Amino acid sequence: MRYSRQIVFEKIGVEGQEKINGTNVTILGLGAIGSKSAELLTRAGIGSLTLIDRDIVEESNLQRQSLFTEEDINQPKALVAKARLEKINSNTKIRAFFKDINNKNIEDYVRPAMALDCTDNMQTRFLLNEFCFKEKIPWIYTAIIESTGMLFSIMPEKTPCLTCIFNEINQPLDSCDVSGIINTIAPLASSIQATEAIKYIINKPTTKELLYFDVWKNKIEKIKVKKQIGCPTCNSRFSYINGKKTNDAIKLCGTNSYQIQGPKLKLKEVAGKLEKIDKVILNDYCLIFKDLTIFSDGRVLIKAPNDKQARSAYTKYIGY
Numbered sequence: 001m002r003y004s005r006q007i008v009f010e011k012i013g014v015e016g017q018e019k020i021n022g023t024n025v026t027i028l029g030l031g032a033i034g035s036k037s038a039e040l041l042t043r044a045g046i047g048s049l050t051l052i053d054r055d056i057v058e059e060s061n062l063q064r065q066s067l068f069t070e071e072d073i074n075q076p077k078a079l080v081a082k083a084r085l086e087k088i089n090s091n092t093k094i095r096a097f098f099k100d101i102n103n104k105n106i107e108d109y110v111r112p113a114m115a116l117d118c119t120d121n122m123q124t125r126f127l128l129n130e131f132c133f134k135e136k137i138p139w140i141y142t143a144i145i146e147s148t149g150m151l152f153s154i155m156p157e158k159t160p161c162l163t164c165i166f167n168e169i170n171q172p173l174d175s176c177d178v179s180g181i182i183n184t185i186a187p188l189a190s191s192i193q194a195t196e197a198i199k200y201i202i203n204k205p206t207t208k209e210l211l212y213f214d215v216w217k218n219k220i221e222k223i224k225v226k227k228q229i230g231c232p233t234c235n236s237r238f239s240y241i242n243g244k245k246t247n248d249a250i251k252l253c254g255t256n257s258y259q260i261q262g263p264k265l266k267l268k269e270v271a272g273k274l275e276k277i278d279k280v281i282l283n284d285y286c287l288i289f290k291d292l293t294i295f296s297d298g299r300v301l302i303k304a305p306n307d308k309q310a311r312s313a314y315t316k317y318i319g320y
């Protein structure tokens with residue numbers, strides 16, 4: 001019996017296993033967290049997975065993204081993950097999309113019964129937050145950086161939403177590419193995320209607190225969070241799904257450059273972080289780093305072959 005150890009575990013049992021076998025989970029992002037959570041759910045016998053990721057496998061991903069090997073470099077993560085997961089469990093139906101999710105296409109890809117946030121940026125998370133609130137799809141916010149992680153299971157209308165918790169964010173957040181990450185934090189975050197997903201699927205209560213954990217300090221904290229009465233998302237005043245707020249990459253006519261308008265930036269601070277990675281040119285007007293030209297009003301010009309790669313470079317080096 002493939003799932004005998006899980007069925008013997010009294011909290012799951014035969015009934016729980018049947019629910020797991022009959023459920024679809026959407027995994028948005030197949031980096032370190034998405035890879036591991038997809039593998040755990042596939043091994044647990046999840047009925048079907050919808051995998052979405054806009055990136056290709058890079059050498060620097062192999063340190064922590066456990067579904068990929070050296071042979072997969074330059075291949076789309078979503079498609080590589082599908083092939084690998086099908087070898088692990090041929091009973092799990094897997095649909096994979098090499099796509100950048102935005103307000104125009106999110107409804108084509110993010111499906112019930114639940115979604116896992118394994119993305120690398122807050123813009124996509126706020127978009128997912130609004131979409132899932134509107135469609136009443138539970139989802140699990142999860143983020144990792146350095147040796148720390150954060151996680152919260154969002155049940156639309158029942159728990160606070162992402163905007164209730166992080167409504168004040170208007171500064172770019174650092175990314176793993178800039179701040180770094182130890183690979184051991186990812187499986188811990190995925191373990192908690194996949195467990196929360198299983199709990200929801202089998203009708204058991206999920207966490208009511210925001211979890212903060214640090215694998216370096218051996219610490220797990222539970223932080224109380226509250227629904228905000230004036231939260232725009234919880235009051236159905238949306239700004240991401242209707243495109244009012246966006247970090248769409250706009251192609252500049254006659255060039256191979258894209259423009260992304262993000263929050264204002266302190267160029268000196270940004271330069272200080274980026275010069276740890278590569279050469280930075282900073283003058284009174286702008287900062288030039290690799291294929292990016294960055295302005296203090298938040299505008300960033302990126303030389304890239306397509307908008308997907310432009311957005312990917314923005315998230316990597318500017319963050320948010």
Ligand SMILES: [Zn+2]
Pocket residue numbers: 160161162163164165227228231232233234
């Ligand atoms: Zn809210």
